[in-house]
Amino acid sequence: MDLLLILTYTGICVAIFKAFNIPLNKWTVPTAILGGIILIGSLLLLMNYNHPYTKFGREFFVSTPIMPAVRGVVVDVPVKPNTPLRKGDVLFKLDQTPFIAALAQKEAALADAELQLLQLEASYESAKATVAKATAEKNRTQDAYERYEKGHRKGGANSPFTDLELDNRRQVYLAANASLASAVAQQERARVAFEGTINGENPIVARAKADLAKAQYDLDQTIVRAPSNGFVTQMLLRPGMVVVPMPLRPAMVFVQTDERVFAGAFWQNSLLRIKEGSEAEVIFPALPGRVFKARVTQVIPAMSEAELQASGSLAGTQRFIQHSRPIVLFELDEEHMNEKLGLPLGLEGEVAIYSDHFTHVSIIRKVLLRMGSWLNYLFA
Incomplete structure (x- = not known):
C-alpha cells in the first residue's frame, strides 16, 4: 500500500512537471520530494491509525x-474423497459380527434377569406364606402354653399339668416365636430383593438393560457417519484395515x-x-x-x-x-x-x-x- 501511494504521487508529479513545463532544478525537485514526504507521511499516519x-x-x-x-475391521468405505457430504452420511463401516453376537448375549441376559425377577416375586410370596404359617403356629403354641399355665396355677398341688409339661409347652411356644421372627426376616429380605428399585426399576433388570443399551450403542457405532456438512480429503482408509478408538490414530x-x-x-x-x-x-x-x-x-x-502454562520450565x-x-x-x-x-x-x-x-x-x-x-x- 505504501509503495502504491508513493508511485501514485510520483506519477502525479511527473505529469505536472510535463504539463506545465516546470524545470528540474535545485528548487523544484526538493520541493516536490519534501511535499511528497509531508503529504504521503500525513496520509499514511492518518490511514494506518484510523483505517487499519x-x-x-x-x-x-x-x-x-x-x-x-469401537475397535473393528473396516469392511466398506463408500465415501469418495473431496466430495460434498451432508451431516449423517456414511463415511465407513466396520464388521458387525462380534457386536451382533454381543447384542444377542445381552438380550439373553435381559431375558434371564426378567426370569430372575419372577423368581424373586415367587420367593417373596413364599416368604409371606411362611410368615403366615409361622404366625399361626406361634398363636397355637401360645394358646396351649397359656392354657397349661392357667390350669397349673389354679390347680396348685392338684394341678392336672406337671411342671415338666408346663415347661415343655413354654419351650414349644418360644421356639414357635423364634421361627416366626426368622420367617419375618426372610420375608423382609425377599421383599427388598423383589421390590428394591433404581429409578423405579429392579436393579437386576436395570443392569441387564444398561448392558443391552451399551451393546446396541457399540453396534450402532460400527457405522461411522459425517459429523456435519463437509467433505473428506486425502483419504487413505481402505477395507481390511483395523481401526481403534485412539486420539493419536x-x-x-x-x-x-x-x-x-x-x-x-x-x-x-x-x-x-x-x-x-x-x-x-x-x-x-x-x-x-x-x-x-x-x-x-x-x-x-x-x-x-503472551500465553503461560504451568510446566517444569521457566519463561525466557x-x-x-x-x-x-x-x-x-x-x-x-x-x-x-x-x-x-x-x-x-x-x-x-x-x-x-x-x-x-x-x-x-x-x-x-x-x-x-x-x-x-x-x-x-x-x-x-
Missing part, C-alpha cells in the same frame, strides 16, 4: 479427526464447511479504531480485481505470544522479544464464496477496516485496496 490495513489475512476452517468409538480427517471464519492480524497501534461491526473490505490474490465487503465480528481478547526473554498482533475476526457478506467459485478453503487475503474517524481519508484506502487487487493479476 493488513496483508496477513486468511480464511480458517475446522477439521475433525474421525475416530470410531484417526482413521480420516473430515473438513467442516459449516464452520469457517476469515481473520486478520493487525498492528497493535490500531486497536482503538477496531470496533465490532465496523465496515471492512477484503481482497484475495486468487481473485484479482474483486473486492469483497465484510464487517468486524470480534477482536479475539488474547494473544498467544524470548517471550518479550517476540512481536504479537491482535487477531480480528470478520464476516464476509458473500457467503459460500468458495463453493460458488470452486476455490479451496484456506485462502489468504488482505483486509482494510474503515472506522468513523477521518472518513474522507478512507477513500484513499479504498482506492489503494482496489489498485492492490488489480495488481494481483501480476505475479512471478
Whole structure:
C-alpha cells in the first residue's frame, strides 16, 4: 500500500512537471520530494491509525479427526474423497459380527434377569406364606402354653399339668416365636430383593438393560457417519484395515464447511479504531480485481505470544522479544464464496477496516485496496 501511494504521487508529479513545463532544478525537485514526504507521511499516519490495513489475512476452517468409538475391521468405505457430504452420511463401516453376537448375549441376559425377577416375586410370596404359617403356629403354641399355665396355677398341688409339661409347652411356644421372627426376616429380605428399585426399576433388570443399551450403542457405532456438512480429503482408509478408538490414530480427517471464519492480524497501534461491526473490505490474490465487503465480528481478547502454562520450565526473554498482533475476526457478506467459485478453503487475503474517524481519508484506502487487487493479476 505504501509503495502504491508513493508511485501514485510520483506519477502525479511527473505529469505536472510535463504539463506545465516546470524545470528540474535545485528548487523544484526538493520541493516536490519534501511535499511528497509531508503529504504521503500525513496520509499514511492518518490511514494506518484510523483505517487499519493488513496483508496477513486468511480464511480458517475446522477439521475433525474421525475416530470410531469401537475397535473393528473396516469392511466398506463408500465415501469418495473431496466430495460434498451432508451431516449423517456414511463415511465407513466396520464388521458387525462380534457386536451382533454381543447384542444377542445381552438380550439373553435381559431375558434371564426378567426370569430372575419372577423368581424373586415367587420367593417373596413364599416368604409371606411362611410368615403366615409361622404366625399361626406361634398363636397355637401360645394358646396351649397359656392354657397349661392357667390350669397349673389354679390347680396348685392338684394341678392336672406337671411342671415338666408346663415347661415343655413354654419351650414349644418360644421356639414357635423364634421361627416366626426368622420367617419375618426372610420375608423382609425377599421383599427388598423383589421390590428394591433404581429409578423405579429392579436393579437386576436395570443392569441387564444398561448392558443391552451399551451393546446396541457399540453396534450402532460400527457405522461411522459425517459429523456435519463437509467433505473428506486425502483419504487413505481402505477395507481390511483395523481401526481403534485412539486420539493419536484417526482413521480420516473430515473438513467442516459449516464452520469457517476469515481473520486478520493487525498492528497493535490500531486497536482503538477496531470496533465490532465496523465496515471492512477484503481482497484475495486468487481473485484479482474483486473486492469483497465484510464487517468486524470480534477482536479475539488474547494473544498467544503472551500465553503461560504451568510446566517444569521457566519463561525466557524470548517471550518479550517476540512481536504479537491482535487477531480480528470478520464476516464476509458473500457467503459460500468458495463453493460458488470452486476455490479451496484456506485462502489468504488482505483486509482494510474503515472506522468513523477521518472518513474522507478512507477513500484513499479504498482506492489503494482496489489498485492492490488489480495488481494481483501480476505475479512471478
